[in-house]
Amino acid sequence: MPIRVYNTLTRKKEEFVPLHANRVSMFVCGLTPQDETHMGHAKTYVAFDVVARFLRHKGYHLFYLQNVTDIEDRIIEKMQKTGRGWKDIVNQYFGEYLEVMDALRCDSVDVYAFATDYIDDIVEQIQGLIQKGHGYVAEDGSVYYDTTTFSGWGKLSGQKVESLRPGARIAIEERKRHPADFVLWRAQKPGEPGWDSPWGKGRPGWHIEDTAITIRHFGPQYDLHGGATELMFPHHESEIAQAEAYTGITPFVKYWIHGGMVTVKGEEMHKSLGNYWPVKAALKLYEPEVIRFFLINVQYRGPIDFAPELLEEAKRSYERLRETTRTVEAERRRAADTGKADHSLMVATTKALADFDAAMSDDFNTREAIAVIFEYGRVVNKALETGVGRGALDDAARAYQTFGDVLGILEPAAGGADLVEGLLDLIVALREDARKRKDFATADRIRDALAAVGIVLEDTRDGVRWKRK
């Protein structure tokens, strides 16, 4: 099934056709490591991790590049407040970000590109823009992009230069020729870090690092650019202006994809609002897979209004999902190959895989894909009640493996040594003897003791099965 992607540039779902056959280049705006990684970050990066996983699952050779803005106003602010070096601050928070990503099983990024490692590319690109008449140098040594020189301005966000009014956040800079102009290179101020450039010491503007990094790695065009919707304007708009003016090649990016925001009680998450949820705080309450499940339980373009109660609901929901996979594991351990055809379960498995693929192919609709897994789970559970042969169980296990791999959930329980399995079979058999004697005290004692070490016993119509918790 062809993949369809909602492209912000065209405002509709388009069939996904990479620029170069099977090769896909994807860039996602990374973060500025200057504070704790919060649930908003997690939503964005989990969403694009799933995109990457699915594209790879579909056989594309994907290269996933993410930048790290390691020099920026807020980092400098933090420097000045704490007296620490910028790199020190970046290392701390980026390190923490990696820990969080690791916990959430976001492992699909190939390269993290730090802005300050690309100063040469950035300078070269700014020089090119000046030469082509798209940039101008202000008296203080800053360089600005002249937005009036780029006819494609606003094509991503639908904004028009004329209709913009200054936002409340920042005053118009008087050095700009036009209020819509933006900084390519920011002249150094006393006490700030700076890099050499033809215009004196300074640092890159916010937007230029992304085009410098992607042009270095991907060239003048690439397939997918992701980011949260808040970055659509002005950041992504500016990227287009820079890259297309610099290279003369259009479109800079074939598909722009934007993810929805995390809000809290309808407000954007902000430290100043006191509603800031660092991922680490959430990880203290719920296991990583639950948080990941929670984040992909909506279509990526939609927002999530965060509340701890919703994590609780996600936990219950997710446990139901995972429970079925554990049951399949348990039944596989004790199912002999009966040679039974189990045709209906096999058909259901095939259908579930196809439906899952269709859901994911429709603009990475994880919500729909999860619904498919639940529906399939009911069929599996029903089949399990009546008994299933080994072949159909293996089939089901493989399907769950696929679902889990693509979504980054349903990690198999830690594999056990033969010794453990042998001992458990023995213990279970002894407990069965006790139960037959109606010695329930002993039976319960065994079950409780096993539960304490993470082994759950379940009595079913046709015997006992054990699962790892």
Add this chain to the structure above:
RNA sequence: GCCGGGGUGACAGAGCGGCUAAUGUGACCGACUGCAGAUCGGUUUCCAGAGGGUUCGACUCCCUCCCCCGGCACCA
């Protein structure tokens, strides 16, 4: 004001021009059961923000209005 995205059953949240609107959570009933757990079946909700239009038929398309979210120049 401008640009973008939304308003779906108790809650969360999908799809679709026509099958009583998926899936999950919650609640209730039942089955299974020594107990527990897991599971299964059923019930619970429906004039889909308001109004109008198109159509044989709209939750789905169009228009108007109301409300919410994001952006409006260094936020994932």
